[in-house]
Amino acid sequence: MDPQITSQVLRQARVHLLAHGECPPGAVQARIASSWERSLRAGVQPVGRVSGGDPLTGTEMRQVLTRSEDLLAIARPVMDYVFEQIQDSHSMVILANAQSTLLHTLGDAPFLNKAERVALRSGAIWTEEARGTNAIGTALVEATPLRVEGAEHFLEANSFLNCAASPIFSAQGQLLGVLDISGDQRLAQAHTLGLATTAARMIENRWLLARHQRDWRMHFHTQAEGVGTAAEGILALAPDGLLLGGNRAAMQSLKIAAADWGHLHWDDISAMPLRDWLARGHSHTERLHLAALHTGRSVFARLVLPPQATAAAATPAVLSSDRAVRAPLAA
Known part of the structure; x- marks a missing residue:
């Protein structure tokens, strides 16, 4: 389907959601529909200022990074590898912890400037409760790899994004965080979710061997x-x-x-x-x-x-x- 038509259908579905509290059947894929409904119940509004999830700074962020030292040490080489694969594609690689706090990012400078406008940077908190449906927060809630494309994002401000995220698990099944690849929705790549999932599994394997x-x-x-x-x-x-x-x-x-x-x-x-x-x-x-x-x-x-x-x-x-x-x- 034409991307513009898809966006119109999704926006109409969102209007229906706001009016009736639920998505119209079949208009939105099941996981996205469930996430939209959770976002609405959490009080997130599709248009307007984000009311929560202010970026962590100073002492708070240093404490989060200290608690995530092991994950960061294991994930950074994998993120470097992933970024080599997507460099110059108006994209970025993101590592977040299990609380949806962004720990580390790598990206093309032009896209990073656009990402900054929606707080897609280290220290930002991307839970569904704060930012509605998004690949990072929703992948953590669903505990499964998923893609959130364009107008599937609950916030209108994030509709320029195409994001694919995969949760990262410890060897005992504990949720450690999430690896996300975000880019310009107009330049979406079909293989991005597969790359994010492979990267997450590489991190999991390295975590298992280290532990x-x-x-x-x-x-x-x-x-x-x-x-x-x-x-x-x-x-x-x-x-x-x-x-x-x-x-x-x-x-x-x-x-x-x-x-x-x-x-x-x-x-x-x-x-x-x-x-x-x-x-x-x-x-x-x-x-x-x-x-x-x-x-x-x-x-x-x-x-x-x-x-x-x-x-x-x-x-x-x-x-x-x-x-x-x-x-x-x-x-």
């Missing part, structure tokens, strides 16, 4: 060449095989929920018990063909032990384990 340096790790993928890439599944394990956490690829592949961490063991999900891995020996380059019992899928995987551990030292903890044998999860 679980002293734990055992299982890296796996359905293709041998996929092990070691941004698409691999990663699980953190205790020496007895207890699953401590994992990335989104692992959770999706193995159908594991965040509530399962600390309850399931490797032997619950794998056709090859952990003791067999250790009996065979291991190396950082070994890839073995495995089957996840509760999914039936085969994967290539490698077990990585931390520097202070050795298979010989760790094996007794696994071989002597007297925990009860659990039945595999249902498919």
